[in-house]
Amino acid sequence: MKDVISDSQAAFEAEALGALFGGMAEAGLRHAVLRNYENLPDSVGARDIDIVVHPDDLSAACALVADTARSMGLRLGNHFADERLTQFALVRRDADGGLQQIKIDFFIRSEVYGIEILSAGDMLADLRHHNGVPVVADRVLLLDKWLFHLLVGRPVHAKYDADFAAIAGAEGAALVRSLSRFLPPARTTELVDALAAGKGSTLVLARAERRRALARLWAAQGLAALPRSLRFMGFRLRDRLRPHGVFLSVSGPDGAGKTTVIDMVITQLGAIYGEGAVHYAHFRPTMLPRIAEVAKKARAVETVDVNYDQPHRAKPSGLGGSAARLAYYWLDYMGGYFRSVRPVLKRREVMLFDRYYYDMIADSFRSRIALPMPLLLAMGRILPLPHYAFFIHVDPDEIHRRKQELTMERIAALNARYGTLADSGWLIRIDNNGAPEDAAAAIVDRIVADRHARAPRALR
Template sequence: MWNEICAKIFTEVTYKLEDENIRYFVLRNYKKLPEGNDAKDVDIVIDPKHIKKADAIVREAYSNNDLEYYEECVFDKLRCTHGMSWNQKIGIHIDLICGYRVRGYEIFDFDELYQYVEKYKGFYVLGDYMDGMMLLIYKIFGYKKPLLKDKYREEIYDAYVKYKDEFISETIRLFGRELSVRIIEDISEKNFDDIIKCNKQITKKLKKYAKKKNRFKAFKGHIHFLWQKFEHVILCYRKYKKVIAILGPDGVGKSTFIDELMRQLNTYYVSYPEDRKINLLHFRPNVFPNLGEVGEKTKVMKQDTDFTNPHRSKPANPISSFFRIGYYTLDYIIGWQKVVRADVQNDRITMFDRYSYDFIVDPHRSKLKLPKWLRKVFVRLTPQPGIVFILEADADTIYSRKKELSREEIERQLEEYKLLAKSNKRFVMINAERKPYEMADEASKNILEKYAK
C-alpha cells in the first residue's frame, strides 16, 4: 500500500514540522521509512502546543500531492488522518498524537518522552529504550484482553537486554518493587504471556502512578475521555456513522461487487480484511434470531434451511405477515442502535448486503402478504443508510447468471428498484453489466464524496 507518493508526503510533513520548529517524533515501525513502511500507518507524536499547526501541515501535504479526499477522526489526544485519492487509487494513514494517554491517564508527558528522541535518516524517532518501555506499558495498560504481537515482544526484550539497569529502575518506579520483580523476571525469560495475565494489576498500578503524579490532571483527563466517548457514541453518533447498503435482484452480481468494493475501500483506508474496517451484515442487524429459528426452538415449526430458492415458501397470511414485518422492523431499529454505534466507536464502515427495502421490492422473500403502502410504512420506520447502491442489468443477463427467479420476476423487481431509486438522492444506480472493478470504482467515488472531505 505504501508507495512513492506516500514517501513524498511523509518527508514533506517531517521537513515542514522541523522548519516550523515543532517538536515531534515518529513512534515505532520506522525502520524502512520513508521509502517503505512495515505498518499500515505512521504514528507521529506532536508537541501538544502545536497540534493544530501540525494538523494543517499534514492536510497541506495531502493536498500538495493531489489527494482529493481527507478524513479525520479525533478522539482524546489522537487525530487519525486519512488522505485518499480516487484518481491515483491510493490512501495514506497518519496518526497525530498530542499526548500518550490511556482512558485519560498519562504516564509520560511529551517532555519526558522527548528526552529519548534521536535522529534517524533525517527525521526524529523515539529511542529503543523508551520505545520498549512504551510498548510494555501501552500495549497492556487499560486492555481487558491485551494482545502483544511477537515483534513487540522481541522489541521489549531487546530494549531490556540493551538497557537493563534503566529498564529495571523504571519498572520499579512505575509498578513498585514486588510487581516489577515479576515483570522483569518474565521479560528476561521471554515469558510475556504471564505478563499479560497481570494486566489488571499493571493497569491498577499505572492508574495509581498517574494520579500520584498529578491527581487533578489524571481526573480531568479521565473525565474528558468519558465525555468524548459518550458524545461520540451516544449523543452525536449520526455525525460519525458511515452506513452503506447494496440492493439488486438475485443474480445481478451483488456478492462479487461487494468483495471488490471492500477491497477498494480497504486500499483507501489502508486496512487489511482482518482489521474489519468494514462490518458486512446480511439483510438486517440480526440482534433478533430468524423467525424460523425461533419457531424450531419453541417446536412450533421446523426451520427451512434451503436457501437456494429465495421464493421457496408461500407468503404467510396477513396477520402472520404483520407480526413478521413488525418483528424484523424492530430488529432494524434496535439492532441499528447496537451495531452502528459499535461501528462508530471502532471507526468502522457498516455495510448491508440487502436491506429493509426488500419488503417493498421482494416481499415474497420475507413471506409477506401485505399491501404495498403498509410495507412502505414499515420501511420508513427503519433507520436509513447514507448511501444505497442498486445494481441493475438486463433481465436476460441476470437470468442467464442465476436462474433462482423467473425472468418475469426479475423484470418486475428491476422496475420496482427504478421506482425506489427515484424516491431519494441516497439511492445510486450502478450498471452491473460492467466488470466488478468498474462497478466498485464508481461506488468508491460516491462513498468518498459522501464521507470524506
C-alpha cells in the same frame, strides 16, 4: 482498471511521505515516528504510520497534512480526532482508477482512560534517526505499549517478548524509574526483571493493583488531571452518541452482480480503514434466528427449507402472517443494530450488509411478506438505517441473462421498486451495466466524498 488497488501505490507512498517528513522538518515541528519505521521514508511498510507530535505543534502538523492533501489531489477518506489521537486516511485514484491511500496517526501523549502515562516531552527525548526520519527511543516504544497493557489488565502479545527482553536488558534502569511513578519499588523491579527474561506476555496486574497505580498517576498530574479526565469522558460520550464508523448496505435484484462488486468494495475499504476493519453480514443482523428454525423448534414444521438458490420459491403469507413476519424482522433489525452493528461503528470500523431492510421493501415476496409499500416504508423510518445504502442497477435483459430463475417482467418490476426507493432518497443508484470495478469505485468514491465533506473545513 486492472485492479482495485493502484499498481503505483509504492511510488505514491514515497511521494506523500517525502512531502510529510520534509514539511515537518522544514517547519521545525517536534515529532518522531513511534513504530514501524524500518521502510521509511520510502514506504509505510505497515497498515499506517504512527507519529508522536508535540501538542503545541499539532495544529501545524494537521495543516501540513491538509496542504499536502490539497497539493496531491487527495481526499480525506477518514478523519478522527479526540483528546490524544488525530487520524487521517488520505485517498485518491490513479489514471487507471486504481486506489491510492495512506493513513497517518498523530499522538500527542501516551495515556489510558484519560490519564497520562508518557508526555510528548518524555516520548520525544533521546531521538534516533532512520534515513533522516526521527524515531523514538527503544524504551519509549516499549513503555508506550507495555504500560498501556499493564494498566488495562491485558498482557502484550508474545511476539514482543524477544524484542522487549532485549530493550529491558539494555535499559532496565530507565524502565524501573518509569514504573516507580505508580508501583512499589519491589514490584517494579520484579516486573522489569521478568520482562528482561522474555516473560512480557505473562505479565498482568491484578485489578486492585491497577486501580492503585492509576490513582497514583492521576494524582501526580496535579491541576491537569481533572480537565484531562473531563475531556476523555466528553470524547467517549461523543463517540457513543455519534459513532465514527461507516455503515453501508448494497441492494438489488438477484443477478445484478452484487457479490462481485461487494468483494471489490471490501478490498478498497479495507485499504482505507484498515485490514480486518470491514465486517460483512447478509440481509439482517440475525440477532433472531430464521422464522423457519423457530417454527421447527416449536414443532410447527418438521423440516427447514434451506434452498437459498431460489429465494422466491415460497408463496407470501396472508395478512396476519405477513404482519407477524414484518414485526419479527423489524425487531431483529432494531435489536441487532444495537447488539451487532453499533459496537463495530463505535470501534470506528466498517459494517457492510449484502442486502438490508430496503430489500424487504422492494422485494418483499423474498421474505414472504405481502403488505403495502407505504407500511413497509413507515416501519423503516423508525429503524437505524445505514449511512450509505446503494442500489446496484443493471438492465433487465442483462439480469435475465445471468439469472434465468426470474422472468423479465419480475426483474423489471423489482428494478422499478428499487428505483422508486432511489428516487425518493432511500437508496443511492449505482450503475453496474459496465465493468464491476467501475461500480465498486463509484460506491467507495461516494463514501470518501461524503467523509471528506464532513471533515473540518480547515482540513479540506
